[in-house]
Amino acid sequence: MTSSERNNAMITAPLCVCCNRAYHVAMEKRISAAHPIHELIARRWSPRAFADRAVEPQKLQTVMEAARWAPSSSNEQPWHFIVATKDQPTDFHRVLSCLVEKNQQWAQHAPVLMIAATALHFRKHGTANRHAYYDTGQAVAYMTLQATALGLYIHQMAGFSPETAQKELQIPERVEAVTAIAMGYLGDPQQLPEDLRQRELAPGTRKSTQEFVFEGRWGQKPVWLT
């Protein structure tokens, strides 16, 4: 289904882009972009309702391959991912146990959970890598947009215990657990408790670009920014 067919479908008979079921396209967040951004970025959002459907091994490999090709300071590639799929219940529950309870509530239904971790020092010199977190963020961003291209959605969580992850997942010293990640196909928001369902249905919001883009020095409005 092309993008314009999908837009038409939304008006006449909303169907999911990944599985042709009715409620999913209705759940595509309508973001109000001020400029025409790429559809992968426009379509991406962070759901809490995931379908009871496994992620194909080929797709798991592809999202990891996308993360692999992110740029990094001195090409250090500090990122690591500890992945757990629901068909390995022991692994899955070990990763799930790292999340705060509020996130466990919905993330237990995602078919894939991960912890992103980062090496804090350069392999070559052993000096601190100022961009370890930053570059890991880039790798997860590439993974996320690749996931979007495959009909998958990612929800990142700061709400987990890095200490539990460190211990339970046997993450070595000088590597730090950064983010928890849930991934899967979109589910029915009706499966969520009321408070989360309302957040699921709310449109995405952001600062305006005027609040974070400056020209030449801090606080100066760019002449080209309208």
Next chain:
Amino acid sequence: MTSSERNNAMITAPLCVCCNRAYHVAMEKRISAAHPIHELIARRWSPRAFADRAVEPQKLQTVMEAARWAPSSSNEQPWHFIVATKDQPTDFHRVLSCLVEKNQQWAQHAPVLMIAATALHFRKHGTANRHAYYDTGQAVAYMTLQATALGLYIHQMAGFSPETAQKELQIPERVEAVTAIAMGYLGDPQQLPEDLRQRELAPGTRKSTQEFVFEGRWGQKPVWLT
């Protein structure tokens, strides 16, 4: 030009995707992805040779809009960008002066320079934001892939002085300069000095996914990863 037309063009008569000039497509880095990743990710790389061609205001706005829609911890959006275009020479040289000399050598020819900066504390509570760098990395990743979609290329640099940027660009306390960024259209690698030209022509390299993807706990090879 569609992707397959471009592929054919590459075989018969290499032409740039953005300006139809001959040498550019030849300069698309051939990455050896082990799995079929999205073409925006596969095409992206970090050149040092930029064309003497301004970036259109509409494209500048669009790459900033893409950064805007990146996800962030508690939707904090800690990222900020101080942009300088060559047609504002005072601003441009102020940003250029923050780079280390080796980067100034080639980045002076880019039509757009930026410093990405991040707010280190949450606006609401004033507590430290553990994901300030990480989320700024995500925003720059979205910007980078949007740039790729527009025929633009981005080269990020750790090689700049955060202290100089802080002072010269009047970045306030509790906000930190993170990365320098050059953006523009691809240029002719012949314009680079010999050592940089060789790096420009070398293919991209990465660790294998086996080195950074684990299952269930650190060091355990995923059954689905080949």
